[in-house]
Amino acid sequence: MKRYWLLFSQWVTVLLAIWFVVATLQPEWLRRAPRSVDGMTLLQAPPAASGNRPVGSLSGPAQKASPAVVSINTRQGKSKNPHGQDPWFKFFYGEQEEQNPGGLGSGVIISAEGHILTNNHVIEDADNIEVVLSDGRKTLAKVIGTDPDTDLALLKISLDKLPVIVLGQLQDLQVGDVVLAIGNPFGVGQTVTSGIVSALGRSQLGINTFENFIQTDAAINPGNSGGALVDVNGHLMGINTAIYSRSGGSMGIGFAIPISTAKQVMQDLLQNGKVIRGWIGVEPQDMSPELAESFQLPKVKSDQSQQGVVITGVLQNGPAAKAGVRPGDVILQVAKQPVGSVSDLLNQVASLKPGEPAEVLIWRQQAQLSLRLTPAERPSPKKKAP
Structure with missing residues (x-):
């Protein structure tokens, strides 16, 4: 009996060695045979191991930051804004016929108490501000304060169990770093685009009174206003605010207000209801x-x-x-x-x-x-x- 057991163990060892060599040198030999469906021969990839993502995937930071990015719908009186759109639509497309008295934009939840950072031009003159969370919940928001000089606004909603984004450190951001832009472009729903930091400290563009923009080639379009610009850790680095375009769509030159500026404005708005300069x-x-x-x-x-x-x-x-x-x-x-x-x-x-x-x-x-x-x-x- 001992002899048979020794012979069995030797064969198992040899077979495992052969399998290891083939798996290393000729892995395609071990692939499953092609499947045939209605006369077509298909090659089916095996399911990926749980938690494993392809090298270079940005799904991690996208999944971390996206829940804290909200869509903002506004309602405005006809005498205030007859177009009822993100003001960037009017800038890019000129006068439009009124189709919907609502405006579209984005925002970022920055505290568990329900504070939301967005652009001033998204909610300016709005009679009604509705916030739509990524989980489908909807609620009305109140304005804590606005700062037209930097085009920032601070809102507040009253909901529990809110997803909150992590604020990044601007000094850690460098030209060439990968970033993601998250928002609601053209009202199609939450969208994530990627690019790099093209420049830091952009100013004298004539967009705001006080300018210190992060420039990026991540696709930013009308409706992205007020959305998040995040790094590869999913940390908030800026509030998307404007693009340079001759067509109305993204041409690879977008601008975001850095988180350092947004934090300073937010603190003043919370303490004073306005920014004192x-x-x-x-x-x-x-x-x-x-x-x-x-x-x-x-x-x-x-x-x-x-x-x-x-x-x-x-x-x-x-x-x-x-x-x-x-x-x-x-x-x-x-x-x-x-x-x-x-x-x-x-x-x-x-x-x-x-x-x-x-x-x-x-x-x-x-x-x-x-x-x-x-x-x-x-x-x-x-x-x-x-």
């Missing part, structure tokens, strides 16, 4: 090499950008006028922070606390002059006439 009442102009030469500004190194912003106008009785700023002055620094562009000046003045004096360094008559300036609160932007 500094304001000094000037009309600035970017410095050019020709202007720098005419003002006889100090030379800068070849690896540095031209410093300073030319003041072309000063509001009478405004904070800058009261401090002694004149047309023709060049602002070099605000609160000891160098000013290199109009965008820099806007952001640095906006960060000042109204009522608290700050030092402003200017260039006048070939000499530096320090002025003590007390900023006021930035006025709310005026709504455009219908």
Whole structure:
């Protein structure tokens, strides 16, 4: 009996060795025979192991972030918006006949208490804001506050067991990183597209007053406004807000408001119901090499950008006028922070606390002059006439 058992174990060992060699060198020999269905020969792949995804699949971050992205439907009075669409439709397609008094957009749930970040232009002038969750639940939302200068709005809904997105760290994002855009384009339903970060810190585009956009080639279309831009970990990196397009559809140039800006605006809206920014009442102009030469500004190194912003106008009785700023002055620094562009000046003045004096360094008559300036609160932007 012992002899038979030894012979059996030897045969099993040999057969396993042969199977291992064939599976390694000629795996196709072990594939199932083709199936025949109605005269057609089909090759059927074996089912994938549970939890295994192909290399490079982005299903993980998509499944993690998508539940927290909502669709937003609005209802507006005819006197306010006769088009009843995402304002980007009107921008891209011009005047349209009224078909539906509702607007379409997206939003992102950023707290378990039901706070939702979206774009101001998605809910602007809305009489009724309906939020549709990815699980099919619907509810009305109330507006906590809006900030037209950055095109952000904060909403709140009252539902339990809400999916919440994880906020990312903008400093971890680099040009070339893979990102996903999640939203409700054209109202077709939640859609995920992928691309890379094309640029960081985009400004002077004329979209918002304060601009510091993430640029991406992930497909963003009308209806994606207010949706999420997430990284490969499913963390929120930005709020999709605009695209550059000549056709109305995605052409690979989309813009998202970075999460750092969104968090700052969100905190101000929660605390004050509005965003409080500094304001000094000037009309600035970017410095050019020709202007720098005419003002006889100090030379800068070849690896540095031209410093300073030319003041072309000063509001009478405004904070800058009261401090002694004149047309023709060049602002070099605000609160000891160098000013290199109009965008820099806007952001640095906006960060000042109204009522608290700050030092402003200017260039006048070939000499530096320090002025003590007390900023006021930035006025709310005026709504455009219908």
